[in-house]
Amino acid sequence: MKKENTMIVKQASRLNHVKEYYFSHKLREVGQMNADGKDVINLGIGKPDLAPPAEAVTALKNAAENDSYHGYQSYSGLPELRKAFADWYLKYFDTTLNPASEILPLIGSKEGIMHITMSFLEKGDQVLIPNPGYPAYESAAKLSGAESVLYNLTAENNWLPNFKELEAMDLSKVKLMWINYPNMPTGARGNKETFEKLVALCKENSILLCHDNPYSFILNKEQFSILSIEGAMDCCLELNSLSKSHNMSGWRVGMLGGRSDYIQTILKFKSNMDSGMFRALQEGAIAALSMDQAWFDSLTETYTERKVEAEKIIDLLGCSYKGDQSGMFLWAKIQDHYKDAIELADEILYGANVFITPGNIFGSNGNRYIRISLCQPSSLLAQARERIEKFKLER
Numbered sequence: 397m398k399k400e401n402t403m404i405v406k407q408a409s410r411l412n413h414v415k416e417y418y419f420s421h422k423l424r425e426v427g428q429m430n431a432d433g434k435d436v437i438n439l440g441i442g443k444p445d446l447a448p449p450a451e452a453v454t455a456l457k458n459a460a461e462n463d464s465y466h467g468y469q470s471y472s473g474l475p476e477l478r479k480a481f482a483d484w485y486l487k488y489f490d491t492t493l494n495p496a497s498e499i500l501p502l503i504g505s506k507e508g509i510m511h512i513t514m515s516f517l518e519k520g521d522q523v524l525i526p527n528p529g530y531p532a533y534e535s536a537a538k539l540s541g542a543e544s545v546l547y548n549l550t551a552e553n554n555w556l557p558n559f560k561e562l563e564a565m566d567l568s569k570v571k572l573m574w575i576n577y578p579n580m581p582t583g584a585r586g587n588k589e590t591f592e593k594l595v596a597l598c599k600e601n602s603i604l605l606c607h608d609n610p611y612s613f614i615l616n617k618e619q620f621s622i623l624s625i626e627g628a629m630d631c632c633l634e635l636n637s638l639s640k641s642h643n644m645s646g647w648r649v650g651m652l653g654g655r656s657d658y659i660q661t662i663l664k665f666k667s668n669m670d671s672g673m674f675r676a677l678q679e680g681a682i683a684a685l686s687m688d689q690a691w692f693d694s695l696t697e698t699y700t701e702r703k704v705e706a707e708k709i710i711d712l713l714g715c716s717y718k719g720d721q722s723g724m725f726l727w728a729k730i731q732d733h734y735k736d737a738i739e740l741a742d743e744i745l746y747g748a749n750v751f752i753t754p755g756n757i758f759g760s761n762g763n764r765y766i767r768i769s770l771c772q773p774s775s776l777l778a779q780a781r782e783r784i785e786k787f788k789l790e791r
Contacts, residue, residue, distance in 0.1 A: 498629075498653060
């Protein structure tokens, strides 16, 4: 008789306070609903459904057929890729970066959040994280042993940092601060005055200011980099990505820009985590970065059409919203009779087979908000509205 294996290896304590990512477990539930024949329409995730540039795909294919391109690559990426990122930043962000020392290609910008965190934070440090904000900031902080300190973003302040509140805080242990504009999840845009104040605040308090900037080209006419602000190179890093701007989320191509010594510090960590990016992906990224304004104009046209359909859903749900949001989501405030956004999101999921994101997952300041993704065709958004309308009528 085979002896039952009862050995249990305990997980590392660093994982004790890190939850599974919301979308990871929720999509399993949605997957089971689909397996049961529910045919759920997913309006929850910001996963671009459009094709990447044909030029990028062609470059990828051609490079993949080169037998010499399948070996290990530099931890710092191809010089040609760093140059392409530098040219992109100069053209669209009016920001000059030295491709040899001030740009580090990444295997997706989400990777960069962890790299920055692990390179600069440790137990005893504090990190300022927006509320609401991208959950990965806090998860990375917990894994590093640092303490997360939330700062408020509110509708009353146009989802921008409240400097009176920040200046009243004890910042003596704060080593790093996360910002994200155009903002996810709220769709708010940053502005030069706000960025100048943030740079001044962080320089005065010796805080590394990290700008997560992947949504610049989605429903946003003017691209802006924190690194364009005078003095920003002293205290700032910026993450960017081709996931949203070029519909290349599965390619996992991002970048980090900043002062050379900061880049070298992060490279110490990164070089122990991967063995470089596949050469063919880099060649494809170079081609994507050469796209002209017509590419981005086409994106804007598509997302504008989808936003109109998403607004119809929001209106049907009786939610309120600002019409000038940027990014690939629509952020809306729920009606008072709902306990919180999870109640409304689950009502629509189980009643209409439409998955939308409750704002709770982004922090307590998102409790009264929902988020709808624009990463589905207008026809499917219209179908989702019809399902919700039918559910409401039959209730």
